[in-house]
Amino acid sequence: xxxxxxxxxxxxxxxxxxxxxxxxxxxxxxxxxxxxxxxxxxxxxxxxxxxxxxxxxxxxxxxxxxxxxxxxxxxxxxxxxxxxxxxxxxxxxxxxxxxxxxxxxxxxxxxxxxxxxxxxxxxxxxxxxxxxxxxxxxxxxxxxxxxxxxxxxxxxxxxxxxxxxxxxxxxxxxxxxxxxxxxxxxxxxxxxxx
Numbered sequence: 001x002x003x004x005x006x007x008x009x010x011x012x013x014x015x016x017x018x019x020x021x022x023x024x025x026x027x028x029x030x031x032x033x034x035x036x037x038x039x040x041x042x043x044x045x046x047x048x049x050x051x052x053x054x055x056x057x058x059x060x061x062x063x064x065x066x067x068x069x070x071x072x073x074x075x076x077x078x079x080x081x082x083x084x085x086x087x088x089x090x091x092x093x094x095x096x097x098x099x100x101x102x103x104x105x106x107x108x109x110x111x112x113x114x115x116x117x118x119x120x121x122x123x124x125x126x127x128x129x130x131x132x133x134x135x136x137x138x139x140x141x142x143x144x145x146x147x148x149x150x151x152x153x154x155x156x157x158x159x160x161x162x163x164x165x166x167x168x169x170x171x172x173x174x175x176x177x178x179x180x181x182x183x184x185x186x187x188x189x190x191x192x193x194x
Contacts, residue, residue, distance in 0.1 A: 002178075003050075004080035006073045012065040013057040019077040021178050023050030031055040031070060033063050035129035035160075039167040040070075047171030063130055071137040075144030082178060085109060090188040092176035096169035101156025105169040107177040108148040111194040115142045116150040119166070123159045134163055138170075147177075 002021040009015075027044035029037045032055065044051045053074075057066030082088065093106040115138055122131040142149050151170070156162040187194055 002081045002083065004077045006077035006080065008069055008073050008076075010065075010069070012061075013055060013069040015055045015057075015066075015069055015073045016053070017070075017073045017077045018050075018052040019074065019081055020050035021078070021081050023048055025049065027051040027053075029053045031066055032057060032059050033066060033129060035127050036063070036067060036070075036133075039163060042164060043167045043171035043174075045171070046168045047175040049171070049175070063128075063133055064136065067133040067137050068140045071140030072144050075141040075146075078174070078178075079145045082109065085187055085194045087180045087182070087184045087186070088188060089177055089179050089181050089184070090194070092173040094169050094173040094176065095154070096165050096172060098156075098161045098165035098168065099158065101158060101161040101165045102154040103156075103162070103165040103169045104150075104152045104154055105166065105173040106150040107173045109146075109177050109194060110148050111146050112148055113142045113144075113146050114148040115139050116152075119151060119153040119162065121153070121156070121159075122162060126160050126163065131159055131163065134166065 005018045007016045025045040025048045027041050029040045055066050090109050095104045117135045
């Protein structure tokens with residue numbers, strides 16, 4: 001079973017995540033940031049992962065440290081759970097609608113961290129959540145998951161719907177890219193490693 005536990009403890013945050021790739025979409029997420037909990041739960045549900053995550057962060061300062069550090073921990077957890085990467089699909093591109101919004105998310109589990117984030121028109125906040133932190137989360141995630149991620153907003157007006165389309169699409173794309181494929185022998189790279 002492809003599963004891992006990752007922890008991070010600093011003066012700003014204390015985080016623990018247990019992550020299973022081949023799960024059934026169950027999650028327990030407690031970050032102290034309600035909207036972000038909702039997004040991580042959606043990612044887990046639609047990616048069919050299992051996730052248990054707790055974060056005790058310095059929310060009296062702001063949400064930045066918690067969201068960024070959760071990206072680090074989840075990136076590490078997924079990278080560890082993937083192990084050798086033998087037989088995985090490696091690539092996925094998923095387009096996801098959420099009411100009037102639609103996102104396209106593409107992943108390459110390449111061993112190279114890179115983020116392309118083309119999302120314009122978000123309001124500054126959804127409830128108490130700072131929407132600029134969506135990009136910060138994914139930037140921290142790709143750096144520690146060692147993968148390439150392209151996120152593009154095709155269109156949309158409602159900031160909640162836009163971010164929800166992104167997280168659902170991210171979960172679905174990550175599920176497809178990490179899926180084991182019996183037709184793939186060894187690591188899916190002509191270099192022989194990822």
